[in-house]
Amino acid sequence: MKYLLLALSSYGCTWYLVGLLIRGRLADLADGLRHRPEAPSPGEYLRAVEQHARRAHHQYTLLAGSVVALALCLVAFWLS
Numbered sequence: 001m002k003y004l005l006l007a008l009s010s011y012g013c014t015w016y017l018v019g020l021l022i023r024g025r026l027a028d029l030a031d032g033l034r035h036r037p038e039a040p041s042p043g044e045y046l047r048a049v050e051q052h053a054r055r056a057h058h059q060y061t062l063l064a065g066s067v068v069a070l071a072l073c074l075v076a077f078w079l080s
Contacts, residue, residue, distance in 0.1 A: 007073065013068070
């Protein structure tokens, strides 16, 4: 049961942190578009990359969450 809780909490924390990183980077990129006259508007850009960002969010969460869950479970096994 403790391993299940460790795995779920690691995926939850990773989901949150990866989401923050991706949304922050997209906000920076959209803000930088305002200074370029030939670039699309920030709203157009965000609508165009929304699907890609969502897919990247899922993939990075799965990869990083698996690594964190494995590390936490190995540490818990080693300590018990």
